[in-house]
Amino acid sequence: MDRNESFREFVAAHQQSLMRTAYLLAGDAHRAEDLLQAVLLKVLGRWSRLSRIDNPEAYARKALLNQHISWRRRLRGGAELPSAAPPERSYSSEDATVVRLVMRQALMRLPPRQRAVIVLRFYEDRTERETAELLNCSIGTVKSQAHHALARLRVLAPELAPRFTALDDIQEAHR
Template sequence: MSEGIDGEFTAFVNERGNVLLRVAYALAGNQHGAEDLLQNALAKAYARWPRIRGDAEPYVRRILYHDQVSGWRLRSRRPEVPVAVLPDRAGEHDRGHDVDLRLLLRDALLALPPRQRAVLTLRYLEDLSVEQTAELLGCRVGTVASQASKALSRLRQLVPALDGHVTEEVR
């Protein structure tokens, strides 16, 4: 590839790389997995850069979502380990409570099926509409709505402390 294309690609990565890494982290659930996921997506994008450079970010995001869902399908799911009692929580006024809640939420998100996790990431982290999410995932609007509803319900079961924070609105 020519120097101009390399420069454009490098500028794109420098400008949007951190945002894309946050999306990859939300999908992968850990830093190393996110870095691998983003690196693979950027490698695929680089190979097609002359065709996509005007619309690169949506293309890379689509690669991230599709690669992560494909990876979930290929790996056997980690079994859920039920516990009789949730760990003690810090007081409501303590900032440690927020950290505890975030960790519980992260673990609960990791326990969701791949499609539900992808739907929640697109809808609530990426703030996409139901229609945009359906288009990106290649499914129907009703599928997105039902997967979001099931995922939110499951999150409420796994993390009861979220009860006041998670709403039913999925459209």
């Protein structure tokens, strides 16, 4: 099998999962597509070496996280302006779509590293050790970032606070 064929197979097998992660990190479908495309180009450039390792998907995920954090650093001070009082949100029913949108808005207001920890730990159901390895930090950093992120999410989306209690329980179980 030639290099391009094996890369196409890799993309076919992992594109949906990587795109979901990119979307959760970027918060926008178009930015997520751009993020994933930039990372897949980097992966393709290194594919001759990556195709021989046990888990090239882990490399791609780490590259996704690093690229996202890098882009956020470059855009800092850009179009988003912090607000002392977030806009009021109200809804009467537990509409799953509304909950997802509220959660996404709150996630987008977290710093990149905290967002990455939340996405990896709770959306991708990664262990603290796996998350630490992907983010190239200690397990203690993952724990503290998750703790701070959950506290911040409670402030940003108080109507979802009961949902964060379950995440706290997961966090406490691993201490």
